[in-house]
Amino acid sequence: MQEYVERLKKAVLEYDMEGIEKLANEGLQHGLDPLKGIEDGLAAGIREVGQRFGAGELFLPELVMAAETMRAGVKILEPRIPSGQDTRHVRRVVLATVQDDIHEIGKNLVGTMLSANGFEVVDLGVNQPSAAILEKAKAVGAEVVGVSALMTTSMPRMKEVLSQAEADRVRSRSRFIVGGAPVTDAYAKEIGSDGTAGDASGAVVLVQRLVGLGR
Ligand code: B12
Structure with a gap:
């Protein structure tokens, strides 16, 4: 209404x-x-x-x-928010807001929408060092890692997550997506992520596509 x-x-x-x-x-x-x-x-x-x-x-x-x-x-x-019907595959997504950034509202919405669509969401919370995000991704076998940043000053941490993931060989095991108000498609591409979305519904479509559940 x-x-x-x-x-x-x-x-x-x-x-x-x-x-x-x-x-x-x-x-x-x-x-x-x-x-x-x-x-x-x-x-x-x-x-x-x-x-x-x-x-x-x-x-x-x-x-x-x-x-x-x-x-x-x-x-x-x-x-x-109604739960989605597609619960055939339980697929894990790790979410976190980058270090030095305490914004969580958007990330939480993304998590809620992913859960509602049958994904198992492991939310690490805010202000998360890159190493902690990657450790968790490895530990739970995340298919997708979603990183959020709301400030131009904390955005470079996303690049750091991706570079470390490359070095730790986590990059080949998980898909990495980024998001938050200042994140553009061009930036997401530039830092080598697997994509971004401007809102929680878009994030669900992106994750579904990345894990091969695209419609
Ligand atoms: C609410 C808010 C706060 C709250 C946060 C509360 C909380 N628990 O999260 C409080 C008051 C605590 C706060 C604090 C600060 N804030 Co603030 N804040 C905001 C504000 C107004 C809205 C953010 C928000 O929640 N939006 C609503 C949600 C639904 O939208 P969203 O976050 O964009 O998320 C959506 C998408 O982006 C996407 N998405 C988000 N994450 C992800 C992740 C993935 C993987 C994907 C695919 C998609 C995705 O989906 C989401 C759902 O639709 C923004 C303004 C703005 N335009 O963003 C400023 C803003 C981000 N804040 C700002 C600032 C400066 C600060 C402070 C530094 C202020 C201060 N002087 O202390 C501190 C930060 C401290 C820190 N170290 O982090 C600036 C940042 C400027 C910059 N450098 O870029 C902004 C832009 C305001 C401004 N215009 O100046 N803030």
Whole structure:
């Protein structure tokens, strides 16, 4: 329901931490598609806040309040994303945000959508050194490793993950994908990854294609 999508966006823009849970629940009762609520409502709101922060119109406390509002909304909507039907193969995906970067909202959404589509997701969390990501990928036999970075300053860590993967010979065993707002197709290619996607649904399509489940 478009009305609730708009209201969720507005709630993030107004840092309505108290009202967001009630609004999200109300939306679900009125037939809101939870994924649409997250991507076109909450995420659209947080991106606008990010732009205003970048332009110096808002300050860190406001960014934090908006992020908290988004997280509270995601907590209600995320469990209601329907599971996919394709559970024939359990395939492991390791996800992490790179070292020096604590942004996790987008990565978590990617993880949720992959789980909902039958993948087993091992989420290492944020601020993860390259070595820890590669160790885990080896330990669990990850078919795909997904690395997230939200800042131009932390993006070079993605290249580091890929170079180390080459040196550790993990590169030939797993496919590596990268993502986060500043990541472009050109950058993903330049650093030698297997691709990127601009949102969580795109990430699912990419991973499905890489493991041979493409439709
Ligand atoms: C929310 C937010 C925060 C929150 C994070 C809360 C949390 N728990 O994650 C808080 C307030 C903590 C925060 C802190 C900071 N932030 Co901040 N933050 C943001 C903001 C507004 C939104 C990020 C977000 O959650 N977006 C919503 C999600 C849904 O979108 P997404 O992350 O892009 O993810 C989607 C896709 O990119 C993709 N995707 C993501 N990961 C992956 C991975 C793979 C493998 C794939 C395939 C796809 C994929 O799918 C996702 C789902 O759709 C951005 C602005 C922006 N435009 O991105 C700034 C922004 C990233 N932050 C910024 C900054 C500067 C900071 C701070 C340094 C501020 C400070 N002075 O302390 C600190 C960082 C500290 C650190 N060391 O990391 C800058 C970065 C500038 C730069 N250098 O590039 C931005 C761009 C704001 C700005 N315009 O200046 N931030």
